[in-house]
Amino acid sequence: MNVLVTGGAGYIGSHAALRLLTDGHAVTIFDDLSRGNRGAVDALRPLGDLCFVEAELGDRAQLDKALTDRSIEVVMHFAAKAYVGESVEIPLQYYRANTAGALSLLEAMVACGVDRFVFSSTCATYGEPPPEHIPITERCPQRPVNPYGRSKLVVEHMLRDHLHAAGDGFAFAALRYFNVAGCDAGGRLGEDHDPETHLVPICLQAALGRRDTLTIFGTDYDTPDGTCIRDYVHVDDLIDAHVTVMDALRPGDSTAYNIGIGAGSSVREVIDASRRVTGVRFPVTEGPRRAGDPPALYADPSHVREELGWSARYTDLDEIIASAWRWFQAHPDGYGG
Numbered sequence: 001m002n003v004l005v006t007g008g009a010g011y012i013g014s015h016a017a018l019r020l021l022t023d024g025h026a027v028t029i030f031d032d033l034s035r036g037n038r039g040a041v042d043a044l045r046p047l048g049d050l051c052f053v054e055a056e057l058g059d060r061a062q063l064d065k066a067l068t069d070r071s072i073e074v075v076m077h078f079a080a081k082a083y084v085g086e087s088v089e090i091p092l093q094y095y096r097a098n099t100a101g102a103l104s105l106l107e108a109m110v111a112c113g114v115d116r117f118v119f120s121s122t123c124a125t126y127g128e129p130p131p132e133h134i135p136i137t138e139r140c141p142q143r144p145v146n147p148y149g150r151s152k153l154v155v156e157h158m159l160r161d162h163l164h165a166a167g168d169g170f171a172f173a174a175l176r177y178f179n180v181a182g183c184d185a186g187g188r189l190g191e192d193h194d195p196e197t198h199l200v201p202i203c204l205q206a207a208l209g210r211r212d213t214l215t216i217f218g219t220d221y222d223t224p225d226g227t228c229i230r231d232y233v234h235v236d237d238l239i240d241a242h243v244t245v246m247d248a249l250r251p252g253d254s255t256a257y258n259i260g261i262g263a264g265s266s267v268r269e270v271i272d273a274s275r276r277v278t279g280v281r282f283p284v285t286e287g288p289r290r291a292g293d294p295p296a297l298y299a300d301p302s303h304v305r306e307e308l309g310w311s312a313r314y315t316d317l318d319e320i321i322a323s324a325w326r327w328f329q330a331h332p333d334g335y336g337g
């Protein structure tokens, strides 16, 4: 198939492009490189039929051209800003990138007759679910508590409203994913954010001595060890879910799936696992809570398992972190190294 991967130079999008190319699909990466890495695109080039368009989602002319020139049949939409803390500080940029960006993409798809959309949504659309909704099913009310979650939830509404009007002329799936970690087993792609804000890479950078310390954001949450709980899913499993969903999409489909391993790990547990995997007892300090962080988020992924047979193969936190550690050891400076 001919697949447009927006954000394909980023961490998750590049892993999607890798899997699609390996499976023999023709891939067009659409990325403005504001957060993505040219090095990821370079690593993907030898692997198959890849075209790279460096442009913003707001650039309709480039979008229309990419969709028509490459006869795109399905879009996987990853391009977004995804830092919870930053979204609190610069919310309008989040609505611009995540909400207006998706609108521009959807309008271009309609204009060019592309009718299948796999949307990278987020568990942040659930906000702070009450204890009776943990683990989180797709029926949990979506009440985001930060601009990041809201900027993505609006897109889910937009897709549903469009499907209502377009009927069998459109199909979409929203994958609400939890925390993503790990790197491709072949060591070609990895995680290289600037700035880096995510817990697992920060632990590994601390283990490499690239950071003096790691700060735990909040130790007074109502959780067993006082730190936030998240569901860490391996990036290869996450992409496997995308491909499974893409293959299953039928005209008129409007679905949402929670993608996680179905178990939570606290910040302290991630630190302990990182210390075990790396063998480095990097320093840790305790700090105040980070704005916008809910105490506990982990998935009940039974809906996607029952409907499509997908479940995570990596369920052991040490194994997930070990896969990321291989990349960080080989590429301490990321794609720049």
Ligand code: UDP
Residues within 6 Å of the ligand: 084, 179, 197, 198, 199, 200, 202, 214, 215, 216, 217, 218, 228, 229, 230, 267, 290, 293
């Ligand atoms: N976290 C932390 N210190 C850091 C980075 C993250 O304590 O330097 C915590 C953060 O507050 C959250 C969890 O680790 O509870 C996961 O955060 P991350 O940014 O990796 O992902 P998010 O859950 O925001 O998508």
